[in-house]
Amino acid sequence: MSEDKKDIGFIMCVCTGKCPGFEKMDMWDFINRVRVELPVEYAFIHPQLCEEDGDRFWDDFLKPGRKYMVGGCAPNMQYKLFRDSFNKIGLDVKKDLIPLDVRDMDTNQAFEMVERKLEEIEGEKSE
DSSP states (O other): OOGGGOOEEEEEEOGGGTOGGGTTOOHHHHHHHHHHHSSOSOEEEESOTTSHHHHHHHHHHOOTTOEEEEEESOHHHHHHHHHHHHHHTTOOHHHHEEEEEOTTOOHHHHHHHHHHHHHHHHHHHHO
C-alpha cells in the first residue's frame, strides 16, 4: 500500500496492562505486527486513554482530517470516553474514531480483527 493511503493511526489502550481481558495477547508482538504488517501510519500502546493523562494525550495528539483506530474496550465505551476530546478539535467521534474491542483475544485473533477492519475501510473508500 502506498504511503498516502496510510491515513489511519492505531493506538492500543491496555487498561493499565493488568486487565484480565488482555491475558491471552502478547502485546508487544501484536503491536509490532500491526505496525509493520498493516497499512497504518503508526501503531503504539497507551496505558489508559480514559484517564486524565489520556485526555491530555488526546488534546496534544488529535488532528483534524485524521482517523484513529483504538484497540481496547467496548466501542460504546470508547465513543463515550473520547467524545469530548474529539469534539474539542472538531472531529466527529462516530466518524473519526474506529473503536475495536480486542479483549479476550489472543495475539492472532486481535491482529486479524484489525486487518479485517482496515480491509473493510479500504473497500468502503473504493466504492
